[in-house]
Structures are given as C-alpha cells and as structure tokens.
Amino acid sequence: MATIIDGKVAAQSVIETVTRAAAALESGVGVKPGLAVVIVGNDPASHAYVNSKSKMAKQCGFNSVQHSLPEETTQEELEKLVSELNADPAIHGILVQLPLPKHLKSEPVIQSIAPEKDVDGLNVVNAGKLATGDLASGLISCTPAGALILINKIHGADLSGLNAVVIGRSNLFGKPMAMLLLSSNATVTMAHSRSKDLPGICRQADILVAAVGRPHMVRAGWVKPGATVVDVGINRVPAPEKGEGKTKITGDVAYEECAAVAGAITPVPGGVGPMTIAMLMANTVVAACRTFG
Numbered sequence: 001m002a003t004i005i006d007g008k009v010a011a012q013s014v015i016e017t018v019t020r021a022a023a024a025l026e027s028g029v030g031v032k033p034g035l036a037v038v039i040v041g042n043d044p045a046s047h048a049y050v051n052s053k054s055k056m057a058k059q060c061g062f063n064s065v066q067h068s069l070p071e072e073t074t075q076e077e078l079e080k081l082v083s084e085l086n087a088d089p090a091i092h093g094i095l096v097q098l099p100l101p102k103h104l105k106s107e108p109v110i111q112s113i114a115p116e117k118d119v120d121g122l123n124v125v126n127a128g129k130l131a132t133g134d135l136a137s138g139l140i141s142c143t144p145a146g147a148l149i150l151i152n153k154i155h156g157a158d159l160s161g162l163n164a165v166v167i168g169r170s171n172l173f174g175k176p177m178a179m180l181l182l183s184s185n186a187t188v189t190m191a192h193s194r195s196k197d198l199p200g201i202c203r204q205a206d207i208l209v210a211a212v213g214r215p216h217m218v219r220a221g222w223v224k225p226g227a228t229v230v231d232v233g234i235n236r237v238p239a240p241e242k243g244e245g246k247t248k249i250t251g252d253v254a255y256e257e258c259a260a261v262a263g264a265i266t267p268v269p270g271g272v273g274p275m276t277i278a279m280l281m282a283n284t285v286v287a288a289c290r291t292f293g
C-alpha cells in the first residue's frame with residue numbers, strides 16, 4: 001500500500017512558519033502583512049474557497065480584506081478596484097478569485113495586478129521569471145508550489161533522473177508545475193486532453209501529477225508501480241451515502257485502486273488543497289517582507 005502524503009500536516013508546518021514571520025515583521029519593523037481577496041458573483045464553491053483564504057489570513061495575523069462584488073460588476077469597476085489595491089500600502093498581496101463571471105475578461109484583470117502583489121503568480125512577470133529559472137525574486141503560483149513541497153517529502157529536492165508527467169496545461173497549475181519540476185531537474189512531460197495514449201504516457205511517470213478536473217479519470221492501469229501520484233483535482237460529486245442530495249469533494253485520481261499500485265499518493269481532501277492556502281499565506285508574507293527591503 002502506498003505512503004499517504006498528508007497535506008494537512010505539511011500545510012500546518014508552513015502556516016506556523018508564516019505566523020511566526022508575520023509576528024516578527026510586525027513587531028520588528030511595524031509591517032503587518034495585508035492580503036486582499038476579490039470575488040465577483042455568487043458561485044457558492046468560489047465563496048467557500050475565498051472565505052477560507054480570508055479566515056486563514058486572519059489566523060496568521062494578517063490584515064485580511066475581502067471584496068465581494070456583485071455579479072453585474074463591470075470590467076472597468078473590477079480593474080479600478082485592482083488599481084486601488086495596487087496603490088494601497090497596507091495591502092501586500094492581491095488575489096482575484098477565478099473563474100470570473102462570463103461577461104468579464106480575466107486576463108486583463110490578472111495582468112493589471114502589480115507583479116510584486118501578485119500572490120497567485122499569474123502575472124506575466126512572475127510567470128516569466130519562473131519560466132526562465134528565477135525562482136527567487138518573483139512569486140510562484142500557490143498550488144504547484146505546494147504540490148512540489150509534497151513531492152520533495154518523498155523524493156528530496158533534486159529530482160534528477162526521474163520522469164514527471166503533468167496532466168493539464170493551465171496557467172494556474174499545469175504550466176508552473178512543469179516549470180518547477182524542470183527546475184528541480186526532473187524530465188518533464190506535459191500531457192493534456194489532446195495527447196495521444198494518455199495512459200501510456202502516464203505509465204512512464206515516476207511522479208504523476210493530475211490536474212484535469214475530471215473525477216477519478218486516472219486509473220490504476222495508468223500508474224507505474226511505486227510511482228508518486230499527486231492529485232490536484234477538486235471535483236464536487238453526488239454522495240448518496242451521506243444522504244439524499246448531499247455532495248462530496250473527490251480528486252482526479254481513482255484513489256483506492258491507484259493507492260494499491262503507487263509508492264506514495266496524496267488524498268483528496270487533505271492533500272494538495274491545504275497546501276494551496278498555506279502557500280498563499282507564504283507568498284503574502286514574502287511580498288510584505290520585500291516592501292521592507
């Protein structure tokens with residue numbers, strides 16, 4: 001049976017470090033890290049994520065600000081808010097929750113966030129730094145940064161000689177994950193919905209990272225025996241066993257059968273998810289430290 005990689009324990013350790021750093025920054029130089037989270041519209045799942053981000057920011061001792069804008073917010077209004085947050089010295093990190101309602105274009109909004117406050121690592125400046133191997137001076141997307149910490153727990157920091165396969169090519173996850181694995185010396189394949197023989201590609205992986213948004217798509221036959229399987233999926237599915245109309249969160253990996261083949265595996269929930277929030281806090285405290293020099 002595979003080693004279960006506990007993301008809650010790893011995230012707690014990051015949160016403790018961040019909380020200590022925030023307290024030291026405030027008592028030492030009077031800088032209280034500030035995180036602004038912006039959400040547009042009424043999607044209940046997005047509201048739940050955003051609430052947990054704001055709550056964790058408070059717990060870490062940050063100045064935590066949430067802007068909940070109505071569904072009918074215009075592009076201009078949203079970009080005006082971002083520009084005010086860019087200019088606000090009490091705010092060190094800005095996160096605009098995605099996806100935005102259909103009438104809004106996310107790319108201009110994301111690119112209008114000041115790179116030094118872009119705690120999602122989505123601005124072209126931060127994405128470009130990661131792509132060119134500068135892991136130190138920018139901000140790195142939270143979910144891949146958190147997933148890498150979990151991978152490092154099994155393989156150490158140097159992934160030389162290991163084949164890594166990332167399924168999914170989003171700007172938020174797949175691309176930065178591939179860049180991080182490459183910077184750690186892994187041999188990286190990016191697979192996606194148009195790839196031929198996805199199971200065959202995945203069976204080559206010593207490290208298999210799934211971010212496809214399809215429940216239980218990765219089956220045991222896709223997993224090389226002994227591989228590390230990292231499940232980034234957060235899919236809400238019906239859970240009749242919990243009662244009529246109830247739902248639960250499940251991953252992109254068919255957990256039980258893959259755990260029987262893998263060497264190590266992240267569960268959903270309790271794997272990569274808690275790391276995303278922890279790394280958001282870490283990025284915010286780093287951004288706050290940099291304002292001090």
Ligand code: GUN
Nearest residue numbers: 095096097098099120142
């Ligand atoms: N929606 C789902 N995950 C994320 C995330 O990490 N950042 C943002 N901005 N939106 C998301």
